[in-house]
Amino acid sequence: MARRQNGRPVNGWVVIDKPLGLTSTQTVGRVRRAFQPRKIGHGGTLDPLASGLLPIAMGEATKTVPYIMDGAKVYRFTLRWGEATATDDAEGDVVERADKRPRTEEIDAILPRFLGEIEQTPPIYSAIKVAGKRAYDMARAAETFTLESRRVKITDLKLLDNPGPEHSGPDYATLQVGCGKGAYMRALARDLGRALGTCAHVVALRRTAVGPFREDHAISLESLEALGHSAADSGAVLPIETALDDIPALALSETEANRLRCGQAVSMLARANRERIRDFTNGAIVYATSGGKPVALARYEAGDIHPVRVLNV
Secondary structure (H helix, E strand, O other): OOOOOOOEOOOEEEEEEEOOOOOHHHHHHHHHHHHOEOOEEEOOOOOOOEEEEEEEEEHHHHHHHHHHHOOOEEEEEEEEEOEEEOOOEOOOOEEEEOOOOOOHHHHHHHHHHHOEEEEEOOOOOOOOEEOOEEHHHHHHOOOOOOOOOEEEEEEEEEEOOOOOHHHOOOOEEEEEEEEOOOOOHHHHHHHHHHHOOOOEEEEEEEEEEEOOEEHHHEEOHHHHHHOHHHHHHOOOOEOHHHHHOOOOEEEOOHHHHHHHHOOOOEEOOOHHHOOOOOOOOOOOEEEEEEOOEEEEEEEEEOOEEEEEEEOOO
């Protein structure tokens, strides 16, 4: 007899506009209570001091989480010049001060140096593991350790003209950043300060995009919880395929779809299939559908489609 799964059969994404003060884990816990899904996970951690988009996957959508984690992200952050902190944000103690406040033209001139693939050393207060231990735990215990720099990609970086009344004046600057996986805004603020002959730390941070998800996809926790038992039927849950907008789609016949569902490869070598695979490159991940419904994430290799993650919906 098959084992019965606990929870409700909810499959899809809900994008939470995470408020300040909550961890990503706490946010997931509140969404879990609202939907009671069989499986749940999030598409990229946000610190308690950051607000913004936290995509949360439920049910079969959890199989697509890696594609969101690897997707492009957009942040807006405000930094304070003239003070460096132990954590590179407003939570840490001030460890260095400087008198210089960069002018707008100086900031604009330095930004191109931080575009493209750059070397970045993560903040010591980060979740990176060193010899099996989290860096932030080691930092809090005053242990001596070194974090290696890593290559990260910054695709867009610009100074904004409207920092807001709370952070106005020469002590502050607000920037918008487009980046790839693994980039730390706290490290970027720290390094911008150093490059401009001063020091800096992040005082406000908001994530405005993750992969295909934008702010108009988001719902607040309060609004979600107010829906009560009707949350799953409210339209707040986005289809699994919303996360796969950047992945090539491949429509299959029901016979082909059943082969993928059974873990078998589907050959695309027949002449009639050439147009279907015309734009695929060897090793590409494709999103297979049948009758408009998700079937699997699959890999195209040498004329065959191989199942990677079957979507049981």
